Amino acid sequence: MVQAGDDLPALLLAAIAEQGLALEAGDVLAVAQKIVSKAEGRLVRLSDVTPSAAATALADETDKDPRLVQLILDESTDVVRKKPGVLIVRHRLGIVGAHAGIDQSNIEHGDGVADEAALLLPENPDASAARLRDAIERSSGRRVGVIITDSANRPWRLGTVGIAIGAAGVQGLDDRRGGKDLFGREMNVTLINRADSIAALATLAMGETTEGTPAALVQGVASHEGDEPAASLLRPLEEDLFR
Amino acid sequence: MVQAGDDLPALLLAAIAEQGLALEAGDVLAVAQKIVSKAEGRLVRLSDVTPSAAATALADETDKDPRLVQLILDESTDVVRKKPGVLIVRHRLGIVGAHAGIDQSNIEHGDGVADEAALLLPENPDASAARLRDAIERSSGRRVGVIITDSANRPWRLGTVGIAIGAAGVQGLDDRRGGKDLFGREMNVTLINRADSIAALATLAMGETTEGTPAALVQGVASHEGDEPAASLLRPLEEDLFR
Numbered sequence: 001m002v003q004a005g006d007d008l009p010a011l012l013l014a015a016i017a018e019q020g021l022a023l024e025a026g027d028v029l030a031v032a033q034k035i036v037s038k039a040e041g042r043l044v045r046l047s048d049v050t051p052s053a054a055a056t057a058l059a060d061e062t063d064k065d066p067r068l069v070q071l072i073l074d075e076s077t078d079v080v081r082k083k084p085g086v087l088i089v090r091h092r093l094g095i096v097g098a099h100a101g102i103d104q105s106n107i108e109h110g111d112g113v114a115d116e117a118a119l120l121l122p123e124n125p126d127a128s129a130a131r132l133r134d135a136i137e138r139s140s141g142r143r144v145g146v147i148i149t150d151s152a153n154r155p156w157r158l159g160t161v162g163i164a165i166g167a168a169g170v171q172g173l174d175d176r177r178g179g180k181d182l183f184g185r186e187m188n189v190t191l192i193n194r195a196d197s198i199a200a201l202a203t204l205a206m207g208e209t210t211e212g213t214p215a216a217l218v219q220g221v222a223s224h225e226g227d228e229p230a231a232s233l234l235r236p237l238e239e240d241l242f243r
Numbered sequence: 244m245v246q247a248g249d250d251l252p253a254l255l256l257a258a259i260a261e262q263g264l265a266l267e268a269g270d271v272l273a274v275a276q277k278i279v280s281k282a283e284g285r286l287v288r289l290s291d292v293t294p295s296a297a298a299t300a301l302a303d304e305t306d307k308d309p310r311l312v313q314l315i316l317d318e319s320t321d322v323v324r325k326k327p328g329v330l331i332v333r334h335r336l337g338i339v340g341a342h343a344g345i346d347q348s349n350i351e352h353g354d355g356v357a358d359e360a361a362l363l364l365p366e367n368p369d370a371s372a373a374r375l376r377d378a379i380e381r382s383s384g385r386r387v388g389v390i391i392t393d394s395a396n397r398p399w400r401l402g403t404v405g406i407a408i409g410a411a412g413v414q415g416l417d418d419r420r421g422g423k424d425l426f427g428r429e430m431n432v433t434l435i436n437r438a439d440s441i442a443a444l445a446t447l448a449m450g451e452t453t454e455g456t457p458a459a460l461v462q463g464v465a466s467h468e469g470d471e472p473a474a475s476l477l478r479p480l481e482e483d484l485f486r
Binding site for chain 2: 081083086088095096151154155156157158159160161162163172173174191192193194196197198200201203204207221232233234235240241242
C-alpha cells in the first residue's frame with residue numbers, strides 16, 4: 001500500500017530482503033507503474049477536476065465520466081480511436097493506449113470512495129526508473145536495471161500484456177539488423193524488444209502471485225549491457241499506419 | 244535443423260533430456276513456429292509460385308517479390324495496411340501481422356539458395372499444439388501445456404515480442420472481469436493474456452541463448468489449469484477499430 005512520498009527504493013529493497021532474494025549485478029527490477037505513480041503523488045481526486053465542453057462532449061460519445069475524460073485529454077496529444085466504451089489516445093509520452101494509462105482500480109483514497117480518484121502515469125517514467133536505479137545502487141551497492149511496467153491492450157488480440165513504459169540500465173532493443181542467419185542470409189526479423197518481453201514476463205509473475213504484488217525481480221535475462229530509455233521503444237510517429 | 248517429416252515431439256524430448264531437464268505436470272513447452280512449420284512441410288519454393296496480376300500489382304506497391312506476395316494473399320483474408328516496404332494482412336487464422344507470418348530466414352533449401360524459399364505458418368497451429376501435447380504425453384507420461392510461438396510486430400512499438408499462435412493445455416486468458424480489487428471496487432483491467440505473456444518470455448529466452456534455439460521449457464507458470472486454443476486470444480473482428 002504505497003502512499004505519496006513513500007521511499008519506494010527502500011520499500012523495494014526491504015521486500016527483496018524479506019523474500020530471501022539478493023540483488024545481483026545484471027538483474028532487472030520490474031516495478032508496476034501503479035506504485036511508482038502513487039509514490040510520486042500522481043493521484044487526482046475527480047472532484048477537483050472541472051471538465052471542459054470538449055471533454056464533456058467526448059465523454060458523451062464514449063460513455064465515460066467527463067472528469068476522467070478531461071484528465072485523459074490533459075495527458076494526451078491526440079485521440080486515436082473512440083466509440084461508446086472505448087477511448088484510445090496517444091499519451092504525451094508517445095504511448096498509445098486506452099485512457100492515457102489512467103487507472104481507477106486499487107486506488108487508496110482518503111474518504112474511502114475508491115472510484116472517485118484516478119492515478120496518472122508518472123510524469124516521466126524513464127526519469128523515475130533512473131532515479132530508482134540510482135537509489136538502489138546507493139543503498140545496495142548493486143547496479144541493476146529497472147523497468148517500470150504497465151498492462152497494455154492491443155488492437156487485434158484479447159487481454160493485456162505487460163509493456164515497459166520506463167527503463168534504466170536495460171538494453172531495450174536487441175538490434176540484429178544486418179546480422180546473418182544460420183545460412184548466411186540477412187535476417188529479416190531482427191529487432192527484438194527485450195524490454196517489453198521482460199515487462200511481459202514480470203507482469204505475468206506479478207499477477208500469478210498474490211493479488212496486488214507490484215514488483216518482480218527478473219534474474220538471468222540481462223545478458224546484454226546497455227541503457228536505453230523506454231521512450232526509444234516507441235515507433236516513430238511518421239511510421240504509424242494506424243492513426 | 245528440423246526437416247519436413249521429422250518427429251518433432253521426439254526431437255523436443257531428446258533436447259529436454261540433453262539439457263538435464265525433466266518435464267513436470269503443469270510445465271509449458273514453448274516451440275517456435277519455425278520448426279513446427281518445417282516439420283509439417285510448410286516450406287514452399289518461390290520458383291513454384293506463379294503470381295497473379297493482383298499479386299504483381301500489390302508487389303509493385305509494396306516493393307516485394309510478387310511470388311512472396313502471392314503466397315501472402317493465399318494465406319490471408321484481407322490487407323490491413325500497405326505501403327512501400329510494408330504489407331500487413333489478416334491471416335486466414337485471424338492473426339494480423341506482416342506477411343501472414345511467412346518467413347524467409349533460416350530456411351533450409353535443397354539447392355542452397357536460402358532466399359528462394361518461404362515458410363508458411365502451420366495449417367492449424369492449435370491442432371499442431373494439441374498433437375505435440377498428446378505425443379509428448381504418450382512418450383513421457385507428462386501432460387504439459389504447449390504453446391507455438393511467433394515473433395510479432397506491433398503498430399506503435401518498435402521491435403518484436405513473442406505471441407502464441409497455437410496452444411493446447413494452457414489457460415490462455417486469465418479472466419478476472421467482475422473481480423474486486425483490494426478496495427472492493429470492480430477491477431477495470433481484468434483480462435490478462437497469459438498465453439502471449441508466456442510466449443513473450445519464452446521467445447526472449449530462445450533469443451538469449453545460442454542463435455537458432457527454437458524451443459523453451461517454461462516451468463512454474465501454470466498455476467491455472469485450462470485448455471484454450473490460441474484462436475480464443477484473437478479480438479473478434481467486430482471489435483477491430485484498426486481495419
